[in-house]
Amino acid sequence: MIPGLALAFGVGLAALGIRHALPPSPYVSDVLVAIALGALILNTPLARLLRLPRPSENAATHAYAKGLTFTGKWVLRGAIVLMGLKVQTKFLGAGEVALILGVAAASIPSAFFVAHAMGTWLGLRRPLVDLVAGGTMICGASAIQAIAPVTGGERDDQGIAIxxxxVFSVTALLAFRPIALYLEIDPSYAGLWAGLSVNDLSSAIAVGQQMGGAGDAGGVMAAASKSARVLLLAPTLVAFAVLRGHAAAGAEGDLRKRITSHLPGFLLGYLALAAARALGDRVFAGNSAWAAALDVNRTMVDVAMVSVSAAIGLHLELRGLLRAGVRALAVGGVTSVWMASVTLSMICAGARGSTYTVVLVGAGALAASYLLWRIEKGRALRKNGLRVGGNAEMIGTGQHHELRVR
Structure with a gap:
């Protein structure tokens, strides 16, 4: 794993140096520079110089593969665990926890309805729409791989959905911070927005890191809200198994194993360090050693996150971004925009302390998306019924025919 780890950490440290050498700008962050630098290496002759194959070449056994995979999974999870030590009691109170749960309860099912309304309208296969919806609702590629056997998604469907x-994880990395700055959203609430709407785990945390704030409030809140959202993969798998149980024979027997294997164990470490921070702030308040330990932890998280971001960039093959096809991209785009808009509206209302508006927006989003799905589903059924019924009931001879539509 050493070559891949060295490449990711080397690019990440270079990004830190470049960022500090550039003029200060609220629109340029360490994370963004790391992603851009990784993508630059992959999509230029530098890749050939380093003997770094592109993802489309299916060279999963190249020298960097294991290290980059380890960085994207385990270094990221380690960084999230260490973020627990950055949680201050002022960040997460009862109001913030209630807001996270309320936003997730409204945005996730409404995203499902919107995805299937769009998929039906565009004529996409239902298993593919299930995978795009699941990846957008929960945690990107991890959710897609977990859901596929339950919904009957084929290997090609998984590739298209991922x-x-x-594509929309990359879009969020570029767009969320300027939007948050334009709307003057507090960094902690901007981090909540990232954790509750960006699909991929690493991208959600990276977007939150860009939000900044005192004590890295954006990154901390993104980690907290995204971890809570990842936990919803278990009930989502159960729901898909109930809805699509007939789509994949034998998937039911493997369901419990799949749920267990996809539960985020790193969340326990995150919670343990968050509790340690709360206790340490009480017991060691004003202690220089405690402050130094927190500074070391902060540096470790920053280095880990720019390295994870570099690994994202080193997989960002520009030629392959549109491989998904126009219709799948349309479903993913509309669903992602819906998810981002609903969560942003509810979080902004929550930041103003307007609980009534939060509930109203969430309930309205659920009702509107469900109605849209029912209307589109009914239209598709009528269209198919006319087509099939007309072909089945055409009778008569010569110039005289009768069409009976059931």
């Missing part, structure tokens, strides 16, 4: 959600 490419689709990846």
């Amino acid at each position: 490419a689709t959600v990846f």
Whole structure:
């Protein structure tokens, strides 16, 4: 794993140096520079110089593969665990926890309805729409791989869905921070927005890191809200198994194993360090050693996150971004925009302390998306019924025919 780890950490540290050498700008962050630098290496002759194959070349056994995979999974999870030590009691109170749960309860099912309304309208296969919806609702590629056996998604469907959600993870990395700055959203609430709407785990945390704030409030809140959202993969798998149980024979027997294997164990470490921070702030308040330990932890998280971001860039093959196809991208795009808009509206209302508006927006989003799905489903059924019924009931001879539509 050493070559891949060295490449990711080397690019990440270079990004830190470049960022500090550039003039200060609220629109340029360490994370963004790391992603751009990784993508630059992959999409230029530098890749050939380093003997770094592109993802489309299917060279999963190249020298960097294991290290980059380890960085994208385990270094990221380690960084999230260490973020627990950055949680201050002022960040997460009862109001913030209630807001996270309320936003997730409204945005996730409404995203499902919107995805299937769009998929039906565009004539996409239902298993593919299930995968795009699941990846957008929960946690990107991880959710897609977990859901596929339950919904009957084929290998090609998984590839298309993963490419689709990846496109909008990249879009979020570029767009969320300027939007948050334009709307003057507090960094902690901007971090909540990232954690509750960006699909991929690494991208959600990276977007939150860009939001900044005192004590890295954006990154901390993104980690907290995204971890809570990842936990919803278990009930989502159960729901898909109930809805699509007939689509994949034998998937039911494997369901419990799949749920267990996809539960985020790193969340326990995150919670343990968050509790340690709360206790340490009480017991060691004003202690220089405690302050130094927090500074070391902060540096470790920053280095880990720019390295994870570099690994994202080193997988960002520009030629392959549109591999998903126009219709799948349309479903993913509309669903992602819906998810981002609903969560942003509810979080902004929550930041103003307007609980009534939060509930109203969430309930309205659920009702509107469900109605849209029912209307589109009914239209498709009528269209198919006319087509099939007309062909089945055409009778008569010569110039005289009768069409009976059931």
